[in-house]
Amino acid sequence: MKTLQITGQDLLAIGYTEGRALGKAMNIANKNIAEEDKGKLMALLTKVLQEPESYVLHEVLSPIARALGAGKPDPNDIIPIKEIGDDYVIYGADHIEEGARKQMATAMRLPVTVAGALMPDAHQGYGLPIGGVLATKNAIIPYGVGVDIGCRMALSVFDITEDFFLQNQAKFKRELIAQTNFGAGGGFKGKDKAEHALLDSADFNITSFIKDMHSKAAKQLGSSGGGNHFVEWGIIEFAEADEALNMPAGKYVALLTHSGSRGFGATIAGHYTRIAKNLCKLPQGAQDLAYLDMNSEAGQEYWLAMNLAGDYASACHDVIHRKLTAAIGGQVLARVENHHNFAWKEMWNGEEVIVHRKGATPAGKGVMGIIPGSMTAPGFLVRGKGAEQSLNSASHGAGRQMSRTAATKNITKAEMSAILKANDVTLIGAGLDEAPMAYKDINKVMAGQTDLVDVVAKFKPKMVRMADDGSRED
Template identity: 60%
Template structure:
């Protein structure tokens, strides 16, 4: 089989055959994932035959769903029944373009055609997601896109720099490992119960009484308070190096033990995202290629509900980090010299070119002038404590990490666990949990990503991971 036959069929291939840009395209692409032994050329021939004579395939075990879709009239969906997109996408700034996959560019171009779009930017860690690409920043006029925010609402980084020297890591290695194991819990559906439940003022927030949907999620939120998700979420000890005094943070030059955490709003945020995404799709009918960008008017009841729920999810995510850091700091018996926290997968009301806009940062870090943030690399690559420069062309944003180079499925299929273990050992990394899909080699070069955004942030200090704990149950609450 040659390289052409190995390449996957995409939507453009089917559109070229005459396929409509609606749900029928999704059915066809889903079938293509199975391939069932056909080459690409053979599959395209079959697709052309189904398009011209769907009745001939109504009993075909592979193409029956597609044939049925045509016969049932899905292809007759009228374009005028949807909110039209602008013919040409607005321009958007791109940082680190040579490292960004085509799929992310295409998703961003569709987002820039929305009638509510004011401005956009693509960060150097960008890759394809649902709706808005991960690493996509989009400013809109009085409207919010649930999938522009993302599934893990308010996902964030939190850093505690301790008054402990770098030598503390080696001298107290076993104790640190015990502290991580006893004070963290990971994975979808996992949480605390009974006497082990954490206490936090967030659980008394009046926003939990907004409506019955939110109210019914309160028990789930409480049980998972202080826990971390699956996927790329972590709690890790590392060494924080300040090459010079930082007067703003009041930290002298030196290297300190630090705790870095990455997680979001858990099952609560994911349920909110799913509910309001479906609601947005019901009230905002967009053409097929843009359907995951369905938006809610902020003047509508649904828009106001989502805005409140999103903010609650963000505050809840922050509370989870606060609980984790408090537990571990108490166990260490250390003093926190500085605490920094920032979030992504969120929407903010901000001013852009003297106009109030809603800025969606899906996998992007706020980087207004003077704003602190943390941009992690991977288990074996450094992370960076940064200070924003307030670059308006980037809509005051920066990357939220290195960005994926390899899909989760590709990583699981192609990477050897022995090779991963050897790689981690070479870097002196202790990993507790974690799957092959989070191996260091699935991420872009963080140094190249940082080079591409020198106009967006200044580096204040460097974080070197040493002991990492992640989910080991295969969960993907990311």
């Protein structure tokens, strides 16, 4: 139980002055460093005050150092960007907000940018917009990948009929609750912790920073976090047989999951974004697009860490699908998985580039993917067409049309209950920030990318679980 309390008077006594730095120091001290006794903590805060540059990259104390003026670039160190950004293609332009366009336009001005595209579900984010695809030459942008590294979709199609699901909904609901774990900081303890070969990977020894997160990764393996992450049962319909998947036409029960690399990936993203901003000093307005040279030690470290986080996200889905398959029974007829919030080495105009897909689905020719709607709107199993203009990409979902804050303020519980009832969907958890009305019309989004993907099957959600608290954590 924390009893420590640092006051403004304490900080003034050691040399802080009234202002932003004092407020940051007091807030951080009282919320994040509970294990320190007051004497040690005051000594630490004194060191930050005296040597702020030494703490610019500190996991917890960097906001204080920056408020004290540390890390501000010398004008001579700022990397110039192009006066006019390169052209890029926009899909579904009628439904994309100005903020996302402006962010993409800034990304196209980077000296390392070679191509870009904006998907029809795009909306404003941090650095690269959600739904932004950016190809760079020998450089990787941590905020071009995103905070939830390797976030993905996974679909299992069972030899179970729709009638069986409707007649046994109580069992499907019971197991959905029993076998999944949601919420900020969520995870498993003791005998409930999952086992997976990934936890034995030597890649966890890449750096001491990564190694120190192993225990947290083990605890959260197989959990889903918060935000828009979900585990849901639904009915998938193949209007025609699909030879590649060996799926006959018909309706089948399916399990669809959406989640990423949890706290493991988020910590990697924050750590390497701070390093990128310290090494790559871009002009105001472009700073969240700070990049790492792929030939640098930091660039190679991030690349390896990003790939490990992606593998970890995949392991989380594997655990969830194995547990629910064992609980429900039935044979898995087909399994499809794809990820976004990632960077790939690909060929573009005869040269190797780094393609960032932040909230965008890989859609190379013949590549399978899943594009979900909302908790009441259909999702789509798709096959990529390999459209070069889109950098072989498509949308990763419907995309938000309303911020979380706006959704909470403008949507009532009664309205949310009504739309769930109208679509015959059972919801477990979720806040108003995830209400279906907060998302774009998935049918309009799909209409904006007919050149990018072919629809193979249509998925209708029937029973959805999300974080009970509507948590923002990914």
